[in-house]
Amino acid sequence: MRNALYLLVAVAALAGLYSVFRWQAPTTEAVSAASSKDAVPLPPTASAPPASAAADTAVELRISRGMLVSGPSVIKLVQGDPVDLRIVSDTADELHLHGYDLHLQLHPDLPASLHFIANRSGRFTYELHHAHQELGALEVYPR
Amino acid sequence: MRYILALSFLCMACDASAHFFGTIYSLPIPFWMYAYGAAAALVVSFALVAYFVNAGTIPQNFRTRDLSGNRVFSLLTGAVVASSLRALSVAALTLTIATGLFGQRGPFADFNMILFWVVFALGFTYLTAVVGDLYALVNPWRVLCEWVECIKPGSFVPRLPYPVWLAYWPALALYLAYIWLELFGHTQPRSLALALLIYSGITAAGAWLFGMEAWFRRGEFFAVFLRLIARMAPFEYTAASDGRRRLQLRQPFIGLIQDSAEHPSLVLFVLFMLSSTAFDGAHDTLPWVGIFWKGIYPHLAPLVAAASTQPYAIATGLYYAWQWAMLALSPFLYYGVYLLFVWLTKLAAGSAIPLRELSLRFAFTLVPIAFVYNITHYYTLLITQAPSLVKLISDPFGYGWNLFGTRNIDLPPLIPGAGFVWHTQVWLILAGHIVSVYLSHLEALKLFPGGRRAAISQVPMLFLMVIFTTVGLWILSLPIAAGQIVQAPPLPSN
Numbered sequence: 001m002r003n004a005l006y007l008l009v010a011v012a013a014l015a016g017l018y019s020v021f022r023w024q025a026p027t028t029e030a031v032s033a034a035s036s037k038d039a040v041p042l043p044p045t046a047s048a049p050p051a052s053a054a055a056d057t058a059v060e061l062r063i064s065r066g067m068l069v070s071g072p073s074v075i076k077l078v079q080g081d082p083v084d085l086r087i088v089s090d091t092a093d094e095l096h097l098h099g100y101d102l103h104l105q106l107h108p109d110l111p112a113s114l115h116f117i118a119n120r121s122g123r124f125t126y127e128l129h130h131a132h133q134e135l136g137a138l139e140v141y142p143r
Numbered sequence: 144m145r146y147i148l149a150l151s152f153l154c155m156a157c158d159a160s161a162h163f164f165g166t167i168y169s170l171p172i173p174f175w176m177y178a179y180g181a182a183a184a185l186v187v188s189f190a191l192v193a194y195f196v197n198a199g200t201i202p203q204n205f206r207t208r209d210l211s212g213n214r215v216f217s218l219l220t221g222a223v224v225a226s227s228l229r230a231l232s233v234a235a236l237t238l239t240i241a242t243g244l245f246g247q248r249g250p251f252a253d254f255n256m257i258l259f260w261v262v263f264a265l266g267f268t269y270l271t272a273v274v275g276d277l278y279a280l281v282n283p284w285r286v287l288c289e290w291v292e293c294i295k296p297g298s299f300v301p302r303l304p305y306p307v308w309l310a311y312w313p314a315l316a317l318y319l320a321y322i323w324l325e326l327f328g329h330t331q332p333r334s335l336a337l338a339l340l341i342y343s344g345i346t347a348a349g350a351w352l353f354g355m356e357a358w359f360r361r362g363e364f365f366a367v368f369l370r371l372i373a374r375m376a377p378f379e380y381t382a383a384s385d386g387r388r389r390l391q392l393r394q395p396f397i398g399l400i401q402d403s404a405e406h407p408s409l410v411l412f413v414l415f416m417l418s419s420t421a422f423d424g425a426h427d428t429l430p431w432v433g434i435f436w437k438g439i440y441p442h443l444a445p446l447v448a449a450a451s452t453q454p455y456a457i458a459t460g461l462y463y464a465w466q467w468a469m470l471a472l473s474p475f476l477y478y479g480v481y482l483l484f485v486w487l488t489k490l491a492a493g494s495a496i497p498l499r500e501l502s503l504r505f506a507f508t509l510v511p512i513a514f515v516y517n518i519t520h521y522y523t524l525l526i527t528q529a530p531s532l533v534k535l536i537s538d539p540f541g542y543g544w545n546l547f548g549t550r551n552i553d554l555p556p557l558i559p560g561a562g563f564v565w566h567t568q569v570w571l572i573l574a575g576h577i578v579s580v581y582l583s584h585l586e587a588l589k590l591f592p593g594g595r596r597a598a599i600s601q602v603p604m605l606f607l608m609v610i611f612t613t614v615g616l617w618i619l620s621l622p623i624a625a626g627q628i629v630q631a632p633p634l635p636s637n
Contacts, residue, residue: 140561
């Protein structure tokens with residue numbers, strides 16, 4: 001009887017704490033916006049603020065000699081957002097997005113575009129497939 | 144400015160696999176969940192103290208129920224099943240090595256990587272926590288030694304008595320090598336096979352020198368590790384006096400306080416379980432990486448530039464040397480913290496028991512925290528990578544075989560949603576914490592009789608565990624550095 005009481009109080013306390021912290025939690029957009037300031041400062045070209053509207057999030061990436069020279073290295077999205085990745089590389093290679101397992105052929109100086117809906121949440125790195133060079137990551141936050 | 148430059152060096156150095164094998168798709172946990180987890184751990188811990196204060200002496204449930212007579216058990220541990228499992232285990236080891244050495248590159252090349260790093264290192268470990276020390280029966284290296292012993296008796300008799308001072312240091316050293324291999328070795332199928340061959344050689348040499356019993360008790364890394372994990376299981380296999388195996392059913396986790404750790408090296412082993420997973424979680428995060436590049440390297444840069452025409456290569460070398468040194472030192476750092484809190488426990492209890500002995504008695508109570516650290520970091524890897532085994536098993540060598548007809552079944556990786564992963568991580572860590580605090584209280588009741596005295600003595604241990612748990616949660620919440628590649632702006636001409 002005493003044990004059951006203790007257990008009940010403990011569970012109630014945990015549940016109560018959880019509600020308090022959850023209620024205090026910032027919304028998804030604020031979280032993404034706040035954490036993007038951890039990213040290394042980049043030249044001011046295209047950045048990708050998370051958009052909760054159904055409009056496409058356009059992200060432009062420029063790759064030179066196997067490295068990302070402009071565009072956000074961490075793309076933050078909310079689950080369900082449609083996204084349009086536009087990439088220009090100065091060498092031929094293949095962009096591979098892990099998790100979604102999407103491939104995009106890249107030809108020298110030819111803009112290529114990858115359009116998809118970010119319906120899986122998580123952190124998905126993308127790389128230059130043939131060069132085995134990791135370029136950045138797609139962070140999709142749950143709704 | 145320098146930081147950006149340094150970061151670009153780092154990313155030139157890191158290749159696509161930021162992790163040993165297979166990318167982890169989970170996001171860092173949001174701050175509010177991390178804060179909740181830490182607060183909840185603290186609250187629950189104090190609730191447990193309150194419970195124990197008024198409980199007097201709790202009869203510790205060491206009752207075991209002998210299941211050996213059970214028909215199912217007799218069948219499962221009969222000679223046929225046992226021999227089959229042992230043969231299967233040796234076959235798996237042989238296949239892992241053979242496919243690495245003789246397999247073809249290509250889409251089927253990852254067979255031995257998944258078999259070792261995912262099925263064995265993760266899957267079998269988690270299985271052991273549930274079913275007990277199965278490894279004692281199916282250890283492939285031990286089985287091989289026993290087969291050789293059958294053919295040529297006297298091969299593995301002890302030629303030297305195992306020195307008392309050597310204790311568990313070989314297992315700890317091998318654990319360090321294993322983690323290094325996992326984090327920095329960037330193993331490919333071939334190098335994994337070679338590493339396993341080397342490990343087999345070391346095991347054979349140890350067994351040849353000190354005898355099978357002694358080496359597989361203290362020196363063989365996997366045996367020591369899995370025996371520790373198996374203490375959490377409700378099943379205990381004991382060798383009865385008539386030579387047969389007996390199965391005892393016991394309360395889960397109680398195996399951790401049935402015995403005390405034998406030697407400080409085993410305590411370090413347990414702490415390395417904690418610190419290696421913490422290191423794995425932290426080592427590629429921005430704050431950690433920044434410690435070297437922002438804090439240490441700027442002091443070294445002028446020396447490096449003066450010493451060589453290839454400063455980038457040297458900088459990278461120094462960076463990795465620093466990472467490896469931190470990994471090797473981590474268990475000792477944790478040990479220092481642990482000893483401090485055990486000493487505070489001794490003070491709080493007013494106990495005359497020497498510090499060394501107390502540190503041995505409480506060591507195993509940390510295993511649940513170490514275990515949930517491990518699960519929360521790696522379980523998603525098990526889920527995402529295991530499906531590809533269905534395809535790979537048909538063509539382990541990549542020669543174009545189709546042994547089971549599954550060669551063309553392309554199962555997509557099972558990626559659990561980020562929200563699900565976050566919640567399971569926080570709740571698992573909390574559960575592990577609660578178990579550890581509870582066990583530690585039971586141990587205190589044994590050592591410091593009197594409910595109130597035991598409960599007060601546990602306040603320092605409680606804080607130690609809250610610290611470990613909070614660090615574990617904090618690491619899960621850190622932003623990950625890998626992938627943040629920036630081209631350095633052009634250097635101003637000097």
